[in-house]
Amino acid sequence: MIERIFSPRTDYDPYPSFVLDAAAREFIGYHVTDNPARLTEFLEGKGDLRSLGSEMDDLGAGLYVSAMPQIWSSRSTNKWSFLKNLDEEGRRRLCQCLSDEPVLKNDRWVTSSEKAEALQTLDRVAAGKIGPDALVMVLANQPFNIPFSSPEWLQPRGFAPSAQPAVMEIRFSGTIAMLDQAPTAQELAEIARVHSGVAVRNGFGSVAQAVLWRRENIIGWKVAPTPGHDALPAIPRVPAPLEAGANASLSPAIDR
Numbered sequence: 001m002i003e004r005i006f007s008p009r010t011d012y013d014p015y016p017s018f019v020l021d022a023a024a025r026e027f028i029g030y031h032v033t034d035n036p037a038r039l040t041e042f043l044e045g046k047g048d049l050r051s052l053g054s055e056m057d058d059l060g061a062g063l064y065v066s067a068m069p070q071i072w073s074s075r076s077t078n079k080w081s082f083l084k085n086l087d088e089e090g091r092r093r094l095c096q097c098l099s100d101e102p103v104l105k106n107d108r109w110v111t112s113s114e115k116a117e118a119l120q121t122l123d124r125v126a127a128g129k130i131g132p133d134a135l136v137m138v139l140a141n142q143p144f145n146i147p148f149s150s151p152e153w154l155q156p157r158g159f160a161p162s163a164q165p166a167v168m169e170i171r172f173s174g175t176i177a178m179l180d181q182a183p184t185a186q187e188l189a190e191i192a193r194v195h196s197g198v199a200v201r202n203g204f205g206s207v208a209q210a211v212l213w214r215r216e217n218i219i220g221w222k223v224a225p226t227p228g229h230d231a232l233p234a235i236p237r238v239p240a241p242l243e244a245g246a247n248a249s250l251s252p253a254i255d256r
Helices: 036-044 069-073 078-085 088-099 112-126 133-139 151-157 185-192
Strands: 002-006 019-021 026-033 063-065 166-172 176-179 197-200 209-212 218-223
Touching: 026 036, 026 063, 026 069, 036 166, 036 218, 063 166, 078 133, 088 112, 088 133, 088 151, 112 133
Parallel strands: 176 197
Antiparallel strands: 002 176, 019 026, 026 166, 063 209, 166 218, 197 209
16 A cells, blocks of 8 residues: 655655745745634644544545645635625626636637626526525536636626635645555554645545644745646755665665
């Protein structure tokens, strides 16, 4: 189940689960949160990372990080709270702006049935027959992918956006076990006795992420730039061999 063990001596970028700052010999991951102040307070208080999240989460409880915060930012729910503040005029105006989107004007991008469903939803929301939350389900996802929660979309059209999710840069050390399959709760408990966390790659049914368990391995944190490949800092990397090969055991890695 454990594919490889990574430590800050491992000059290797294990896909988008986390990256290595080779100069500082520290791992870097990004945690997306709607409340960065609460997370900062928790980390400053040296709280138990296993109290974060739920044992029902993908990799169990802990502090989740990724090198792809854009994916997790897209799943924030607070960014849609502006919909609750729309009056009747605002609801109609939003529906009109959405109906003017190019994706709804070009039959090559969507099927006729998809377009008909979207237009019917817009008509029903504008008439007050259903709530504006329906717009999120139909137009913010495939195949339309209209980013109408972002300030860049809302503000030019005269709408006040909701607070956007924050990205926290988390620097950490320790040993991370890269898994090649979904773990059981018992397997996670066994790994946690030895290592600082686990990670998975992008794959069928999984999204690249890592979960951290030990507060003593958290080196620092700060609010990172707005999600986007161009906004995130470049991380210096130096190629070097891996510290542990495939089928690595649960024995502690060299670096502490």
